[in-house]
Every structure is written in structure tokens, then in C-alpha cells.
Amino acid sequence: MANASVKEQVGDLVTRAKRRVGAEQPSAADDDGRVGIVRGALQTFGDGDTDGFLDALRHDVVWEAPNGGHFPGGGEQLGRDAVKSEFIDNCERTFTDFGFKPETFVDADDTDAVVVIGRYEGSGVEGARLHEPAVQIWEFQGNAVARVRIFTDSAGFPPVITERREEEMEEQEREEKEKEEKEKREKEEAKAEKDDSDKSESSDETKSESSDDTKAEKKDDSESEDD
DSSP states (O other), X not given: OOHHHHHHHTHHHHHHHHHXXXXXXXXXXXXXXXXXXXXXXXXXXXXXXHHHHHHTEEEEEEEEEXXXXXXXXXXXXXXXXXXIIIIIHHHHHHEEEEEEEXXXXXXXXXXXXXXXXXXXXXXXXXXXXXXXXXEEEEEEETTEEEEEEEEEOGGGSOOOOOHHHHHHHHHHHHHHXXXXXXXXXXXXXHHHHHHHHHHHHHHHHHHHHHHHHHHHHHHHHHHHHHO
16 A cells, blocks of 8 residues: 555545644644544553553444554454554564654544544664554544544554564574573683693693603713713
């Protein structure tokens, strides 16, 4: 899905909402309403307060994200627990820092929704950088978020590090560490053996020289007696 098509998928909703409110950015007063709830939820998520983020959602919230590609928690997730385990936990394993930076909030009254245009940004655990445009639609029932729909190019995200993948990485790290420690021990043992061998050779040479000196001394003594 190209970046242009992301906005096209929600283009009608965004256009109608903008026409009604007359501006892309909400006024300060809007922050007391649904826009404020969404803004606050995104802020708490960015601050690492995942519990605060989840508190903005209904217990039976419907979470819809790109299915396929690498978006963490892609597909449909039902309820807060699923959002936590499939989206939040996967994000924490996959990224060292991650968040959604909103650029535009649009309060769509006729659909009881807030449309947010912005981008996902983050740094992957395995080194990849994320900078991907996205559109979110937060649908409300009263003052509670009943449904969140996310549109973005999931191919632009780094591969998700699942719990199983994390265990495999940890096991691989342990094996590599054990291998390094084994190689270090083998090098130390080889060096110790070489040092012992060098000392033994040096000792033999010293003994040989001492024996030669003794023989020479005896020969000198013998010649002296003959004289």
C-alpha cells in the first residue's frame, strides 16, 4: 500500500470533517472533548505510560490495524488485553523507542470519531529506523473509545519481534556468549601449555649448559693434575 493510498482510504471522512470545523488543527477548547482524549492517549503512550493509554479504550474495544507486513499487532484485536499483548508488548520487544506523532486532529461529529493524521516513528531493536506516515480513526461511544482503525504502510516497519522470536534471540545470544567463553578458555589453555613448554625447554637448556660447564671444569682439573 503506497503512502498516497493511506490517506485516500479515509479521504472522504477527513474532507467532510475539515469542511465542518473549517480548520485542520483543533482549537484549545477541543482538548476538553474527544480530541483531548485522543491527544492525551497518544501522549501517554509516547511517555511510556501504556496503562494510561489503555485506560482511554473500552474493555471491549475493537482494534484494527494493517494485516500482513510488519505492523505490530496487525489485524483485528478484540479488547484491551489483546491490544496489550499483540500491539503494546510486541512494540516493546521490537523497538527501543516508538510512538505516533500526530500532525492533524479532526473531530468528525457525524461519525462520533476523531481522525488523526501523523506518522509512526521509532528505532528498532535490530537497528532499523521507522518514519512512516499514517492515519488513525478513533471511534467513540460516549466518551470512551470503542474502535481504533489504523491505516499505514506496514511494509515500512521492521519485522516484529514476537515472544517466540525474543526467546530465540536470547538463546542465540547465550550460545554465542558460551562459544566466545569457550574460545577464550581454549586460547588461555593453549597459552599456558606453550608457556609450560617454553619453561621446560629453557630448563633443559640450562641443565645442558650446566652439564657442559661441569664437564669442562672436570677436564680442566684433570689437566691441572697431569701438569
